Amino acid sequence: MKIQIENDQPVIDAQDLGPLLGLHPAEVQAKMRSGHITSTYEVGQGEDAGRFRLTFFHAGKRVRLTCNEDGDVISKIRTDTGTRT
Numbered sequence: 001m002k003i004q005i006e007n008d009q010p011v012i013d014a015q016d017l018g019p020l021l022g023l024h025p026a027e028v029q030a031k032m033r034s035g036h037i038t039s040t041y042e043v044g045q046g047e048d049a050g051r052f053r054l055t056f057f058h059a060g061k062r063v064r065l066t067c068n069e070d071g072d073v074i075s076k077i078r079t080d081t082g083t084r085t
Helices: 014-020 025-034
Strands: 005-008 007-013 040-045 052-058 061-069 073-080
Touching: 025 073
Parallel strands: none
Antiparallel strands: 005 007, 040 052, 052 061, 061 073
16 A cells, blocks of 8 residues: 655545445545544654654544555554544
């Protein structure tokens, strides 16, 4: 899986994100627009320079993707948060 950076913002393919959140890929864009999927984007500092992290939240699930500077996913963590949005 690879994350593209466009205009200094990460772009993930719905085909990749949907299954991680338990969704059909066709649902992803609408749920992001409506706020049912939220996300954070963090850029590494210090010893983490050259890496970035994306975290997505949906319906009690959290998916965290850590990527190298080329956008290759080097770590993927999926957890239940216990909260539903």
